[in-house]
Amino acid sequence: MTTTAERQMELTLPMVADIEIAAARAAGNLAREIGMSAEKIDEMAHAIIEACINAREHSCCVDNRIYLRFVGTLQGVGNPRVDIWITDHGRGFDLIEARTRRQKLGTAYKRGRGIQLMEAHMDEVEIITSAEGTTVHMVKLENAKAGNHD
Amino acid sequence: MTEELRVVVERRPAGAILYTRGYINNVGGEEIANRAYELMDDNVRAILLNLRETKIVNSIGISILIEIIEKMMDKGGRISFCCLTPVIHKTFQIMGLANYATIFDSEDAALKELNLHNQ
Structure with a gap:
């Protein structure tokens, strides 16, 4: 399947x-x-929104x-795909601890659900975090059943 | 840039309706909480939040909505929602809010169920 980058955008925004x-x-x-619909x-x-809030509230950069960085591609007719990278140069965080905390505390714990929301709303979410910063790479597909080009 | 939330309160004999317009973030959530707590202090025990004019929420705003629900439950009352966008509805379910509050598709359905009609 032919994939072409239709649109690209890079932004640097203040926190x-x-x-x-x-x-x-x-x-x-x-x-x-x-x-995209x-x-x-x-x-x-x-x-x-959740990824940006996490960067703003927790990165301490x-x-x-x-x-x-946003990249929009078309995977055949009628199947747009948007790749999103959101990066901060903060202190990073313990991803395993963040996931464990939300599972343990469940609905009674009212904060720290941003990652869960990102994963629910997107087709792919990858988080790379270290002491030098964090990058969240997310993918949104118009038609998830059509697959992706990775 | 700022998407300041506006809240309009409409009192009914058996409760109140809060109409929101704008972004429910930490500031917007606190604005809703202030209005809801004023109503609770005034012995209102049924509040319907109509989110027809709200298109974006974030997890912090929802956490404040959950606190409002918990406070109302402690008082033996009920918080309900209506007119959510599909994504906000999905977000409420993920955050667990839908476990503690009824979500109605339309205001009419909510008013009927909650007995919040004017007469």
Whole structure:
């Protein structure tokens, strides 16, 4: 199946209140241009919002910036795909601890559900985190059954 | 940039309806909480949140909504929601909020079930 990169966008945003909305809108515009449906864009927006909030609230980075990259591709007719990378240069976090905490505490624990929401709203989520920073790579497909090109 | 949340409160004989407009984040969640706690202090025990004009929520805002639900449950009351977008509905289910609050598709259905009609 032929895959072509239709749209690419890179943004560097300051870590200020509600900046996640700007990130979600930018990705939404790119996704809309390659034909992604409104509901899929809405799901993607909520995942981006959670990733940006995590970066802003927990990374403790010195540069106070979030680095975003969006790539929109078409995998055949009517199957847009958007790849999203959201990076901060903060201190990273213990991913295993974060996942364990949410499973142990369940619904009674009201915070720390951002990763769970990202995974629920996106088709793929990969988190690479270290003491030098964190990158969240997420993929949204219009038609998940059609597969991906990785 | 800021998507400030607006809340309109409509009192009914048997409770109240809160209409939200905008982003339910930490600030928006606190705004809803303030209105809800005022109503609870005034012995209102049935609150319907109509989210028709809210298109985006985040996990912090939802955590505050869960706190409101818990506080109302402690008082023997009930919080309900209506008119959610599909993604917000899905998000509420993931966050566990749907376990403690009824979610109605329409305001009419909610008003009927909660007996919140004006007369």
